[in-house]
Amino acid sequence: MRLSEIKSHLSKFRVGIAGAGGLGSNCAVALARSGVGTLVIADFDVIEEANLNRQYYFADQIGVNKTVALKENIARIDPGITVIAHQEKLDRINIIEIFSGCNIIVEAFDSSVMKEMLIETVQVSMPDIPVIVGSGMAGWGNTNDLRYRKIDNTLYVCGDEFSEVSDNLPPLAPRVAIVANMQANVVIDLLMHNI
Amino acid sequence: MKILLNNRIEEFIEESISVSEMLLQKKFSYKMRIIKINNLLIEKEKYDTTIIHDGDNVQMLYLMSGG
Numbered sequence: 701m702r703l704s705e706i707k708s709h710l711s712k713f714r715v716g717i718a719g720a721g722g723l724g725s726n727c728a729v730a731l732a733r734s735g736v737g738t739l740v741i742a743d744f745d746v747i748e749e750a751n752l753n754r755q756y757y758f759a760d761q762i763g764v765n766k767t768v769a770l771k772e773n774i775a776r777i778d779p780g781i782t783v784i785a786h787q788e789k790l791d792r793i794n795i796i797e798i799f800s801g802c803n804i805i806v807e808a809f810d811s812s813v814m815k816e817m818l819i820e821t822v823q824v825s826m827p828d829i830p831v832i833v834g835s836g837m838a839g840w841g842n843t844n845d846l847r848y849r850k851i852d853n854t855l856y857v858c859g860d861e862f863s864e865v866s867d868n869l870p871p872l873a874p875r876v877a878i879v880a881n882m883q884a885n886v887v888i889d890l891l892m893h894n895i
Numbered sequence: 896m897k898i899l900l901n902n903r904i905e906e907f908i909e910e911s912i913s914v915s916e917m918l919l920q921k922k923f924s925y926k927m928r929i930i931k932i933n934n935l936l937i938e939k940e941k942y943d944t945t946i947i948h949d950g951d952n953v954q955m956l957y958l959m960s961g962g
Binding site: 719721722723724808809810811812813815816819820823824833834835836837838851852853854855857859861862863864865871876879 | 927928929931934936938939954956957958959960961962
């Protein structure tokens with residue numbers, strides 16, 4: 701299939717991204733470059749200097765809300781992509797409102813508590829929407845440990861499912877962006893098969 | 896009973912056990928996880944009352960902080 705046909709097909713879909721940190725910002729950019737028509741991005745946080753080691757933001761965006769900055773950055777890449785930005789902390793109630801109508805949801809949180817909350821909420825309340833989870837990407841090296849696993853038709857996980865962040869094992873750009881792009885790759889694969 | 900646990904066959908002496916008992920027997924102590932039985936997500940507060948039967952397909956996903 702030609703690139704123009706792929707982009708034209710992907711433009712019809714809407715993908716939700718829960719969190720606009722290292723996973724969410726990099727995944728959103730990959731999906732935008734691929735031509736996914738509408739991205740619904742939710743995060744309450746503002747950009748800090750410490751985020752710039754892995755998140756798709758720039759030094760002059762420090763202090764700006766992440767969803768606002770990400771919308772701006774995506775518009776600079778492709779103004780034809782629609783970005784719906786929600787500056788909200790996600791919970792079991794607003795997740796359903798914000799992401800209903802999405803074809804797929806990307807789980808892109810930092811904290812494991814939030815990851816669990818999002819997966820439970822979507823799988824219980826919106827069981828038809830596939831969730832693409834990122835789990836295990838701290839540190840560096842061990843590239844071949846980063847993998848993709850299909851649990852069933854509505855749950856997929858990318859990462860090594862092992863490396864947790866800590867003071868001595870921080871998240872770095874390469875492994876975080878690899879997992880974010882693996883998530884984007886799963887999304888595109890599902891959308892190309894019309895899910 | 897025999898079940899499928901993350902795509903591997905696991906045997907238990909019991910005819911059926913609760914999710915909590917399975918976690919205890921297998922010494923799965925890491926708390927941040929998702930469990931699905933036959934593609935249905937089991938909420939944490941239902942681990943004690945949800946029973947795993949012979950032939951069930953149990954999938955477990957560990958959630959690591961970082962992103």
